[in-house]
């Protein structure tokens with residue numbers, strides 16, 4: 001087993017606390033820092049999640065929404081079958097197994113909005129070639145920004161994962177005017193070897 005595959009502190013914690021993946025702790029930190037998920041009245045609060053499999057973020061969100069609001073999620077892969085019963089029981093949850101780049105998927109998901117919050121943890125299968133992985137991640141981040149343009153409510157927030165690369169500064173420059181504030185944040189739960197970070201746009205104005 002390589003170091004990358006070895007269950008670490010976060011993976012073991014996820015298993016113990018009933019989540020399919022360690023990535024839940026990244027969202028927990030992001031939410032703790034920026035307060036993206038609603039704390040009080042959740043009724044009418046709509047969230048779109050891109051790159052949702054195996055479903056840790058979805059479970060965290062649904063448990064926090066506790067039956068209120070609405071979560072739409074999408075991934076190329078299915079959600080973890082271990083949590084099928086919990087996902088099925090959620091009336092305020094819609095999951096689409098599809099490619100987020102597909103025009104039909106974009107239209108279908110946008111039609112479920114507008115959303116108060118759009119999250120993208122979507123990531124390409126890594127090749128080990130940093131430039132290539134960053135370029136693929138950039139395309140996913142750009143696609144998440146397109147979703148925001150068509151389906152994020154004015155004043156809403158966007159949080160997008162990106163593998164930092166040559167195009168990241170350009171994307172930040174493009175996103176900045178669309179939000180009241182644009183932050184970058186790397187949660188502690190990210191692997192130290194990882195070059196991923198999250199771009200967090202707060203207070204959506206308009207994305208050109």
Ligand SMILES: C[S@@+](CC[C@H](N)C(=O)[O-])C[C@H]1O[C@@H](n2cnc3c(N)ncnc32)[C@H](O)[C@@H]1O
Nearest residue numbers: 051053054055056057075076099100121122123
């Ligand atoms: C890091 S995982 C997401 C983990 C998830 N946030 C969780 O907590 O369980 C990244 C996901 O992005 C998905 N992904 C990559 N490209 C995609 C695409 N074009 N459309 C939809 N999902 C995609 C992958 O299938 C993978 O499941």
